[in-house]
Amino acid sequence: MTVITSFERLSEEEKHQRFMERIEAGEKIEADDWMPEEYRLTLIKLISMHGISEIMGALPEKEWVPKAPSLRRKLGIMAKVQDEMGHGQLLLRVAEDLMAPLGKTREEIMQDLFKGDLKFHNVFHMPAPTWGDAGLIGWLVDGAAIITQTNMLDASYGPYARALKRICAEEVFHAQHGESIILALAEGTEEQKEMIQGALNRWWDALLMFFGPDNASTTGTSKQDITIKYRIRTKTNEQLRQDFFTKYVPRILSLGLKLPDETMHYDETQGKWVYRQPDWSQFKEIIRNNGPKSKERLRLRELSYRNNAWVREALSCSSAV
Amino acid sequence: MNHNGKGFYQVFEVFSRKNDTAPLQHQFSLLAPNHEIALVMAQENFMRREPVSDIWVVKRSDIRQMTEEEKEALKRLDNKDYRTTKGYGYLKKKWRQYEQQMLDEKEILSWKGEIQR
Numbered sequence: 001m002t003v004i005t006s007f008e009r010l011s012e013e014e015k016h017q018r019f020m021e022r023i024e025a026g027e028k029i030e031a032d033d034w035m036p037e038e039y040r041l042t043l044i045k046l047i048s049m050h051g052i053s054e055i056m057g058a059l060p061e062k063e064w065v066p067k068a069p070s071l072r073r074k075l076g077i078m079a080k081v082q083d084e085m086g087h088g089q090l091l092l093r094v095a096e097d098l099m100a101p102l103g104k105t106r107e108e109i110m111q112d113l114f115k116g117d118l119k120f121h122n123v124f125h126m127p128a129p130t131w132g133d134a135g136l137i138g139w140l141v142d143g144a145a146i147i148t149q150t151n152m153l154d155a156s157y158g159p160y161a162r163a164l165k166r167i168c169a170e171e172v173f174h175a176q177h178g179e180s181i182i183l184a185l186a187e188g189t190e191e192q193k194e195m196i197q198g199a200l201n202r203w204w205d206a207l208l209m210f211f212g213p214d215n216a217s218t219t220g221t222s223k224q225d226i227t228i229k230y231r232i233r234t235k236t237n238e239q240l241r242q243d244f245f246t247k248y249v250p251r252i253l254s255l256g257l258k259l260p261d262e263t264m265h266y267d268e269t270q271g272k273w274v275y276r277q278p279d280w281s282q283f284k285e286i287i288r289n290n291g292p293k294s295k296e297r298l299r300l301r302e303l304s305y306r307n308n309a310w311v312r313e314a315l316s317c318s319s320a321v
Numbered sequence: 322m323n324h325n326g327k328g329f330y331q332v333f334e335v336f337s338r339k340n341d342t343a344p345l346q347h348q349f350s351l352l353a354p355n356h357e358i359a360l361v362m363a364q365e366n367f368m369r370r371e372p373v374s375d376i377w378v379v380k381r382s383d384i385r386q387m388t389e390e391e392k393e394a395l396k397r398l399d400n401k402d403y404r405t406t407k408g409y410g411y412l413k414k415k416w417r418q419y420e421q422q423m424l425d426e427k428e429i430l431s432w433k434g435e436i437q438r
Contacts, residue, residue, distance in 0.1 A: 007390040033389045079369075086366050093332075093350050106330060106352060163349070166367075315354040316329050 023231045028158030031097040042226050043157055044098050051091030052113055053121040057141075058084040059297045060124060064134040076177050077134065083170050090163045097159065114302050116289050123206045125291025132185055132195035136203055138178020140248060144210045146171045147244050148233075156231040186255040197257055204260045205278035211244065212237040213280055245273040332381040333359040335367060340374050350381065 010018065015034050022029065029035055058081045065081060068074035096106055112118035123141050128134055149168055155161040185192040214237060216222040227233045235243070245266075252259065264275045285291070289298065330352040336345045348367040353359035359378040368376065387395075402408030406426065413423040422428070 007393075030389075032386065082365075082369065086369065089351065089362075089366050090349060093352065096352070097332075097350075166349070170370075312329065312354070315358065 023156040026154075027156075028161065029156055030158050031100075038226065039157075039230050040098055040101075042223060042230065043160065043232065044095055044102075046223070046227065046232070047091055047098070047160055048095040048109055048112075049119055049121070051088050051095055052109065052118055053124060054084050054091060055088035056120040056124045056297060056301065058088075059300060060126070060128040060293070061134060061137060063128060064131065067131070068134075069131060073181070076180075080138065080174055080177055083174065087163075087167050087170070090166060094157075094159045094163050110305060114298065114305075116298075119287050119289075122209050122283055122286045122291070123203075124297070125286045125289070125294045126203070126206050127293050129202075130195050130199060131181070132192075132199035133202065135178055135181030135185060136196065136199040138174055139182045140178070140200075140203065140207055141210070142171055142174040142178055143248055144207055144244055146175060147240050147247070148211065151235050151240060152233045154231075155233065160232070182255070186257075193256070196255075200252065200257055201260045205282075207244075208241065208275070208278045209280070209283045209286075211241040213283075214238045242272055245275070249273070329354055331355075333363070333378045334381050334384060335359075335363040336377040336379070337363075337368065337373050338375040339372055343374075345375075345377065353378075356380075 016036055019029070019035060019039075029039075061077060061084070062081045065074060065078055068077050092106060092109060095109065096104075099105070099108070109118065113120070123137075123144075128137060146168065149164050149171065153161060153164050153168065155164065182196055185196045212224065213222055215224075222237070224233070224237055228236070249259070249264075249266075261276045264273065266272070267274050286294070289295065331354070332350050333353055333356070334350050335348040337348055338345050348363070351359060351362050351366055353362050356378055360376060363376050363378055364373075413425075416423045
């Protein structure tokens with residue numbers, strides 16, 4: 001009892017200091033623990049965006065379920081789409097517990113998405129016109145996601161770290177699923193090889209943008225300093241992008257593919273990859289839901305939410321009996 | 322009840338057991354309108370690959386969780402040697418004087434089968 005009164009008696013500054021000491025000692029913060037408002041709001045923004053991106057990310061891939069070239073490929077991509085929806089469920093739960101004290105629920109998350117207040121990842125605004133795109137998404141988009149997600153496996157917020165641990169374990173399957181499609185095409189006909197080169201050309205800028213701008217001067221805002229301060233992540237956007245190049249550029253080249261950036265090279269003296277910046281004004285437009293597929297996919301999501309309303313309605317009746 | 326309103330979805334905590342001898346393990350939480358849907362969702366959300374022999378779903382509102390302050394009282398002081406085998410390690414040397422082996426955890430837990438002379 002004395003412990004409780006003494007904690008309650010702490011001033012906001014003392015609570016803040018205790019909080020920082022906890023995360024700096026590697027302790028995990030749980031949903032009902034005291035946390036600074038900035039920490040809560042940063043996590044809500046990050047995790048609701050991550051969660052909703054998993055769900056929106058299933059849309060370009062699900063287009064390929066009916067068109068997959070074999071039954072095995074169909075089963076593989078179906079499993080992956082199902083995983084993405086599962087990841088969305090996990091992450092939305094984490095966001096919802098953080099939003100509960102603010103009186104917000106899943107319904108508000110969905111409405112914020114439809115209104116355009118809740119953003120989803122730039123890559124999921126892009127078209128996937130060929131089977132090569134389906135493979136490339138699994139290989140490189142998931143590859144980029146693995147780089148950013150593993151960087152947060154030790155996040156100070158316990159529920160997010162635990163969700164990421166589950167997610168990353170399944171991402172290993174996603175990465176290999178993508179590699180399997182890409183390698184089959186890379187060892188196929190000239191036309192198939194061109195298909196993956198075309199997909200790489202289409203996705204390159206979106207992949208670079210995936211990690212976000214180097215700093216706030218590029219796009220006006222960046223949350224990376226806050227997330228690093230609170231030990232949600234450890235590396236900067238640029239460090240993550242460099243890690244992605246280190247892991248994937250040699251693999252891309254080994255398949256005889258060409259990078260759509262002839263200036264790209266590894267600078268030994270600087271110890272980093274030198275590359276041409278994507279058009280960041282285009283990035284801003286895309287995440288404002290003005291990308292090539294933004295409207296269409298949002299509409300698809302909204303339609304399925306509306307078309308399935310009867311299921312929720314029916315269940316709410318049965319639970320009232 | 323309005324299906325879009327508050328009170329339709331409830332938070333369920335999901336627990337599962339890998340096999341008949343494994344301990345029950347917390348998996349994660351999910352939203353569902355009732356226990357039956359929660360069980361279906363639990364299987365879909367968390368058991369797509371791993372072997373599983375049993376699943377429990379519990380309404381979070383039925384769980385008494387600890388507060389941040391209460392958890393402070395769980396921290397242990399490192400002065401409990403007398404409760405653990407660590408505090409009795411010296412016996413090994415003692416028994417050696419009597420030309421006997423110490424009955425340690427490994428030895429004792431091996432007794433479920435035939436005892437060898």
